[in-house]
Amino acid sequence: MAIFCTRETKILIQGITGRDGSFHAKSMLGYGTNIVAGVTPGRGGQTFEGKVPVFDTVKDAVAATGAAASVIFVPPAGAAGAVFEAADAGCKLVVCITEGVPTLDMVKVMPYLAERGVRLVGPNCPGFINPGQSAKLGIMPTNIVAPGPVGLISRSGTLTYEVVDALTRAGLGQTTCLGIGGDPVIGTNFMDALQAFHADPETQALVMIGEIGGDAEERAADFVKANMKIPVVSFIAGRTAPPGKRMGHAGAIVSGGSGTAAEKKKALESAGIPVADRPADVVPLLQQIWKR
Amino acid sequence: MNIHEYQAKDIFRDAGLTVPPGGIATTVEEALSLARGHGLPVMVKSQVLAGGRGKAGGVKFCKTEDDVRTHAGNILGMDIKGHTVRKVLVTPAETIAAEFYLGMLVDRASRRVLLMASAEGGVEIEKVAVEKPEAILKHAIDPRFGLLDHEAMAVALRLDPDVKRARQLADAMQKLYKAFLAADASLAEINPFIFTDQGMGKAIDAKINLDDNALFRHPGYAALRDLDEENPSERLAREADLSFVKLDGNVGCLVNGAGLAMATMDLVQYYGGRPANFLDIGGSSNPDKVVNALRIILGDPNVEVILFNIFGGITRCDDVARGIIAATERMEIKVPIVVRLTGTNEAEARELLAKTDLVGAATMDEAVQKALALAGK
Numbered sequence: 001m002a003i004f005c006t007r008e009t010k011i012l013i014q015g016i017t018g019r020d021g022s023f024h025a026k027s028m029l030g031y032g033t034n035i036v037a038g039v040t041p042g043r044g045g046q047t048f049e050g051k052v053p054v055f056d057t058v059k060d061a062v063a064a065t066g067a068a069a070s071v072i073f074v075p076p077a078g079a080a081g082a083v084f085e086a087a088d089a090g091c092k093l094v095v096c097i098t099e100g101v102p103t104l105d106m107v108k109v110m111p112y113l114a115e116r117g118v119r120l121v122g123p124n125c126p127g128f129i130n131p132g133q134s135a136k137l138g139i140m141p142t143n144i145v146a147p148g149p150v151g152l153i154s155r156s157g158t159l160t161y162e163v164v165d166a167l168t169r170a171g172l173g174q175t176t177c178l179g180i181g182g183d184p185v186i187g188t189n190f191m192d193a194l195q196a197f198h199a200d201p202e203t204q205a206l207v208m209i210g211e212i213g214g215d216a217e218e219r220a221a222d223f224v225k226a227n228m229k230i231p232v233v234s235f236i237a238g239r240t241a242p243p244g245k246r247m248g249h250a251g252a253i254v255s256g257g258s259g260t261a262a263e264k265k266k267a268l269e270s271a272g273i274p275v276a277d278r279p280a281d282v283v284p285l286l287q288q289i290w291k292r
Numbered sequence: 293m294n295i296h297e298y299q300a301k302d303i304f305r306d307a308g309l310t311v312p313p314g315g316i317a318t319t320v321e322e323a324l325s326l327a328r329g330h331g332l333p334v335m336v337k338s339q340v341l342a343g344g345r346g347k348a349g350g351v352k353f354c355k356t357e358d359d360v361r362t363h364a365g366n367i368l369g370m371d372i373k374g375h376t377v378r379k380v381l382v383t384p385a386e387t388i389a390a391e392f393y394l395g396m397l398v399d400r401a402s403r404r405v406l407l408m409a410s411a412e413g414g415v416e417i418e419k420v421a422v423e424k425p426e427a428i429l430k431h432a433i434d435p436r437f438g439l440l441d442h443e444a445m446a447v448a449l450r451l452d453p454d455v456k457r458a459r460q461l462a463d464a465m466q467k468l469y470k471a472f473l474a475a476d477a478s479l480a481e482i483n484p485f486i487f488t489d490q491g492m493g494k495a496i497d498a499k500i501n502l503d504d505n506a507l508f509r510h511p512g513y514a515a516l517r518d519l520d521e522e523n524p525s526e527r528l529a530r531e532a533d534l535s536f537v538k539l540d541g542n543v544g545c546l547v548n549g550a551g552l553a554m555a556t557m558d559l560v561q562y563y564g565g566r567p568a569n570f571l572d573i574g575g576s577s578n579p580d581k582v583v584n585a586l587r588i589i590l591g592d593p594n595v596e597v598i599l600f601n602i603f604g605g606i607t608r609c610d611d612v613a614r615g616i617i618a619a620t621e622r623m624e625i626k627v628p629i630v631v632r633l634t635g636t637n638e639a640e641a642r643e644l645l646a647k648t649d650l651v652g653a654a655t656m657d658e659a660v661q662k663a664l665a666l667a668g669k
Binding site: 076077100101102103104105106107108110111141143144154155156157158159160161162165182184185189209211212214215216219235237238239240241242245246247248249250251252261277278279280 | 405476504537551553572604634
């Protein structure tokens with residue numbers, strides 16, 4: 001069934017008339033995603049691409065269409081505000097694509113979401129795609145995915161596409177490909193995503209793509225070891241990253257000697273999760289341990 | 293963005309923390325005149341964006357004017373972990389009856405600002421964290437209510453049972469939180485927070501790292517950036533809005549996406565080579581951006597080959613190929629260039645590249661191997 005949403009989930013897009021928002025909204029629509037509304041303050045009453053009604057506020061959009069999920073393409077200064085608005089309007093799933101959101105804005109958002117039972121994916125993420133449900137909430141390329149039994153969680157964007165592409169070429173389709181984002185404070189972390197995949201009967205194997213910084217991979221390793229029976233393989237980017245330098249993603253930094261690729265690899269392997277040396281080894285490694 | 297101790301102290305003062313006065317000197321004479329102004333004894337403290345200044349001999353106690361001359365003279369121009377000392381902070385030396393560590397950072401796991409406090413002040417906190425983790429008290433601050441009085445006091449009393457001092461510690465923690473929020477910090481530390489012989493609490497050192505993503509709402513902080521501390525190529529990259537980190541190898545890497553860029557560096561090393569840099573060029577196929585990126589990478593004389601690794605995804609590969617070709621035509625490039633493009637319209641992209649001197653590759657492994665074979669030829 002995939003995680004987080006189905007083909008029936010009604011989705012709205014905040015920032016649908018912006019440069020990035022409109023570009024990706026078209027791609028999402030083209031994939032068959034159930035987009036029922038767009039929101040841009042001041043553009044209420046317009047129609048996007050001749051079929052999607054645009055509203056001034058998320059509240060209006062939810063009242064008129066029953067949308068339950070929102071995808072946010074709003075510039076960094078207003079991104080946290082957009083998340084608050086979506087949660088306040090009753091959206092239970094919010095995907096924030098925006099890159100460059102101040103970290104303390106996200107710290108402030110979190111308890112508000114927790115009180116309302118809202119799941120946030122991102123910010124600074126490619127979102128996710130559920131190929132078997134024709135649902136794309138974000139910016140992942142649709143031509144490299146295929147429906148199938150493999151779940152994928154990643155902190156990265158293009159590196160994820162690299163591995164998804166390899167999976168699809170090997171005939172291994174996906175339930176959900178999820179990019180959780182590269183920021184230090186994110187709504188759905190590795191652990192949350194693992195729990196969701198664990199509860200999904202259709203996901204029969206899992207790929208985790210991590211990177212340096214923090215200890216989310218280590219925590220994920222513990223969860224997998226304690227709970228999961230399906231095969232899990234991993235790749236960690238950043239073995240050659242020097243300490244103390246932010247490698248693009250705000251969260252990708254080895255600080256005080258912790259968060260290194262070597263530590264993560266060790267934790268994953270001691271939990272029985274093989275770690276590929278190269279992105280190209282991920283699929284062969286999965287095929288090797290997956291007894292079907 | 294990291295800032296100097298004296299700059300962090302200004303932010304602390306604005307938040308109401310007690311910080312000893314101090315002045316910045318770039319010459320021995322300036323240091324002397326500051327010392328006379330404060331009255332001896334003073335501390336002369338190197339201002340560089342590196343840890344372990346004390347251990348490196350960059351922080352000295354000066355009892356006499358001769359001491360100031362000697363120590364300021366030694367410290368100015370000193371190299372600390374690759375950073376040249378260009379200025380020193382001259383500040384009155386305090387008597388220290390007790391010292392503590394107070395720090396805050398954004399904690400990924402709790403998604404909150406985490407207060408860390410320890411009675412093991414004045415030493416490297418990373419070391420304490422490894423050797424004596426129980427000596428660091430932690431409290432995750434609820435962003436809705438901030439650091440409440442009783443929460444701060446509970447931590448403070450565990451650091452120091454003396455109520456008078458505990459009250460000062462708790463007050464300092466709350467003001468540190470205020471400074472943290474006001475500055476949009478990612479890290480703020482007072483190490484040490486001391487009590488003088490008279491029982492007066494003071495922050496005698498200060499460290500703040502600022503959240504780059506929040507700099508847009510602090511226009512004044514642009515002036516805090518120390519251009520001398522920045523590697524010239526990293527400065528160019530920042531100005532060109534490219535995410536770049538210089539390394540010491542010979543394979544220049546241009547990649548779209550941070551994760552893929554790291555994975556590309558790792559792959560260069562996997563095949564026995566050494567990456568010259570990390571560079572995320574983003575999703576753009578704009579030739580100007582490619583030109584900027586190439587300039588920055590070619591500014592490094594160690595670079596012997598350039599490796600483009602682009603996973604097209606939504607970006608069209610033929611667009612990217614045109615951008616790369618246009619960029620390379622606009623500048624003189626003496627090193628070979630290997631280009632790996634995969635994704636939408638990759639066949640068209642490969643056709644375009646076939647008409648040039650650029651070396652094409654279908655996979656990232658092939659591209660890295662080709663680049664290593666060409667390096668140094």
